[in-house]
Amino acid sequence: MASLAKFLVVTLLAVSLLPSPATAQLSANFYSTSCPNLLTIVRNAMTQAVNNEARMAASILRLFFHDCFVNGCDASILLDDTATLTGEKNAGPNRNSARGFQVIDTIKTRVDAACNATVSCADILALAARDGVVLVPKHLSLHRDKQLGGQTWTVPLGRRDARTASQSAANSQIPGPSSSLATLVNMFSNKGLSARDMTVLSGAHTIGQARCTTFRQRIYNDTNINAAFATTRRRNCPSTGGDGNLAPIDSTPARFDNSYYRDLVARRGLFHSDQELFNGGSQDAAVTGYSNNGASFLRDFAAAMVRLGNLSPLTGRNGEVRRNCRRIN
Structure with a gap:
C-alpha cells in the first residue's frame, strides 16, 4: 500500500506540472541546444537599439x-x-505608427549568423519585447530588490511564423485609443485574457x-480630464493639423514604473x-x-505578458521559420 500511495503521489505531481494545452509545445529551453547564444544575441541587439533610441523599447x-492580438503571436505583423x-x-x-521593424530585421540577421534558419521571427519578437522592458530604467526605489518579479520574466519559446496575415483582423481586433471600458474588456476576453490582464497590460503605456x-x-x-493637463497637451496638438506631433503617454515616459x-x-x-x-x-x-504599489504592477505585468505571449502560437509543423521576417519563405 505504501508503494502504491507513493506512486499515486508521484503521478499526481507529474500531472500537475504538465503545461496547459495552450503552452504544451512552448519551452524556455526550446533553443538551448540548437541556438544556445540566442538570449545573449537578442539582449545585446536590443541594448544597442534602446541606447540609440530609448523610445524603441x-x-x-x-x-x-499588435502581433499577438491578430491570430496569435505568429509574427504576421512583420510581413510586407x-x-x-x-x-x-x-x-x-499600425499605419504610420507601428515601428521597430528594422530592429527585428537586425536581430534576425545576427541570430541566423549564429544558428541559421533555426529561430522564428515570432520568438525573436517575444524576446525583444521582454528585453526592451528590462532595459528601461525602473523606479529607483525598486533597484534595491534585484530579484523583484516583474523586472524580467522567462519567455516560453518554440513559436513558428505565420504564412498569412489579416489586415481585416488587425482593423477589428486591436483596441483603439477611443475604446470604451466595455469594449476593452470584451476585446481582451475574446483573447482569453481577463479584465485584470487588460488593466495591467495597459500599463505598457508607462513608456x-x-x-x-x-x-x-x-x-x-x-470632460473627465485634468484641465491643466489638457491645456499642456493642446500646446503641441492643435485642434487641426499636427497629427504626427508626439507627446509622452505618461509623466515618466523614460521609466517603466507605475506613474x-x-x-x-x-x-x-x-x-x-x-x-x-x-x-x-x-x-x-x-x-x-x-x-500605490509599483512592485505589484511589475509582478503582475510580467505574468500577464507570459499569458499574452501564449496566445494561439503556431508550433510543431504549423507555420514556418522565416528566413526573412518580412516575407514568407
Whole structure:
C-alpha cells in the first residue's frame, strides 16, 4: 500500500506540472541546444537599439502586442505587402505608427549568423519585447530588490511564423485609443485574457510616446480630464493639423514604473481608452492598487505578458521559420 500511495503521489505531481494545452509545445529551453547564444544575441541587439533610441523599447513592446492580438503571436505583423498577400502594417492601428521593424530585421540577421534558419521571427519578437522592458530604467526605489518579479520574466519559446496575415483582423481586433471600458474588456476576453490582464497590460503605456491624432479627441472633448493637463497637451496638438506631433503617454515616459496609474487617478490619462480604466467602473480598484504599489504592477505585468505571449502560437509543423521576417519563405 505504501508503494502504491507513493506512486499515486508521484503521478499526481507529474500531472500537475504538465503545461496547459495552450503552452504544451512552448519551452524556455526550446533553443538551448540548437541556438544556445540566442538570449545573449537578442539582449545585446536590443541594448544597442534602446541606447540609440530609448523610445524603441516601447515601439517593440507595442509591435508584440499588435502581433499577438491578430491570430496569435505568429509574427504576421512583420510581413510586407506583396502582390499575393495583404499584410497588417497598413491596417488602421499600425499605419504610420507601428515601428521597430528594422530592429527585428537586425536581430534576425545576427541570430541566423549564429544558428541559421533555426529561430522564428515570432520568438525573436517575444524576446525583444521582454528585453526592451528590462532595459528601461525602473523606479529607483525598486533597484534595491534585484530579484523583484516583474523586472524580467522567462519567455516560453518554440513559436513558428505565420504564412498569412489579416489586415481585416488587425482593423477589428486591436483596441483603439477611443475604446470604451466595455469594449476593452470584451476585446481582451475574446483573447482569453481577463479584465485584470487588460488593466495591467495597459500599463505598457508607462513608456513611449503617442501621435496627436490618437489623443486629440480626448484633450479637446472629454470632460473627465485634468484641465491643466489638457491645456499642456493642446500646446503641441492643435485642434487641426499636427497629427504626427508626439507627446509622452505618461509623466515618466523614460521609466517603466507605475506613474501611468498615478496619472489615471489624477485624470491625466492621455488616451480616452486609458482614462476609461479609472472612470467609476470595474477597474478603478485595480488602478488604485497599482498606483500605490509599483512592485505589484511589475509582478503582475510580467505574468500577464507570459499569458499574452501564449496566445494561439503556431508550433510543431504549423507555420514556418522565416528566413526573412518580412516575407514568407
